[in-house]
Structures are given as structure tokens and as C-alpha cells.
Amino acid sequence: MSNIEQTLSIIKPDAVERNLENEIKEMFKNDGFSILKEKKIQIEKSEAENFYKVHETKPFYNDLCEYLSSGPIVVMVLEKKNAVLGNRELMGATDPKNAEDGTIRKKYGISIDKNSVHGSDSVENAKIEIDFFFKD
Numbered sequence: 001m002s003n004i005e006q007t008l009s010i011i012k013p014d015a016v017e018r019n020l021e022n023e024i025k026e027m028f029k030n031d032g033f034s035i036l037k038e039k040k041i042q043i044e045k046s047e048a049e050n051f052y053k054v055h056e057t058k059p060f061y062n063d064l065c066e067y068l069s070s071g072p073i074v075v076m077v078l079e080k081k082n083a084v085l086g087n088r089e090l091m092g093a094t095d096p097k098n099a100e101d102g103t104i105r106k107k108y109g110i111s112i113d114k115n116s117v118h119g120s121d122s123v124e125n126a127k128i129e130i131d132f133f134f135k136d
């Protein structure tokens with residue numbers, strides 16, 4: 001039985017702005033991920049609100065949506081065995097100051113908001129998030 005999965009990854013505005021796109025992609029590739037699809041886009045605040053709808057009752061929701069729509073982002077479909085969990089491990093804790101050495105957020109994250117990357121939190125949400133950005 002194969003548990004090859006796909007997950008959605010976003011390189012957030014703080015990392016794109018600092019030209020970290022290639023370094024972060026290398027970290028994914030070195031960890032065994034294939035980048036199946038990718039595009040650099042800038043989204044409207046209303047699209048960010050839809051994307052992060054699960055957080056709509058949180059106090060940080062408005063700032064989060066403002067932020068994700070504030071500059072270019074890179075959205076990618078990543079694939080490998082157990083990709084969802086593997087991506088979360090490679091990203092590290094949401095707040096970079098709690099992230100472990102060797103993780104993307106430890107290396108590049110600035111703050112809990114400017115934490116450089118987003119990754120799907122479950123296989124179910126990965127499907128929804130991939131469709132959100134890549135439904136053809």
C-alpha cells in the first residue's frame with residue numbers, strides 16, 4: 001500500500017520579498033519532495049479570507065488575510081510519502097521562536113505572522129487547498 005500524498009505549500013510574502021524562494025525550494029527537494037506544480041501570484045484580500053476561512057473567528061484573522069495578500073507568494077503542490085506530516089515537520093512550529101533547528105521557520109521565519117511558509121494541516125485540507133489554487 002502506498003501513502004504517497006500531496007500537500008499545498010505557500011512561500012509567504014516575507015520570504016518572497018527577501019528572495020528566499022530558491023533556498024526554500026531546495027530545502028523541500030533535499031527532503032525528498034517533488035514540486036509537481038508551482039506558480040507565483042498575488043491574491044486579493046477576499047481570496048485570502050476564503051483560503052483562511054477556518055480561522056475566521058480568530059483575533060488574528062484580519063491581519064493574517066491582509067498579510068497574505070500584501071505581496072507576491074509562491075504556491076506549490078508538493079508530493080512524497082506522508083507529505084502532509086513531512087511538510088509540517090520541515091516547516092517547524094508556527095511561531096519561529098519555537099521552531100527546531102533545521103526547519104524552514106527556524107532558519108527564515110521572522111515572527112508568528114511572518115513565518116515564511118504555510119503548509120496544509122491534514123490530507124483532507126490538502127485536497128481542498130490544492131483545489132483552491134490549482135483547479136483547472
Ligand code: CMP
Pocket residue numbers: 055060064094112113114115117118119
Ligand atoms: P499558517 O500555517 O499559514 O496558518 C495560519 C497562520 O496564522 C499561521 O501560519 C500564522 O502565520 C498566523 N498566526 C498569527 N497569529 C497566530 C496565532 N496566535 N496562532 C496561530 N497562528 C497565528
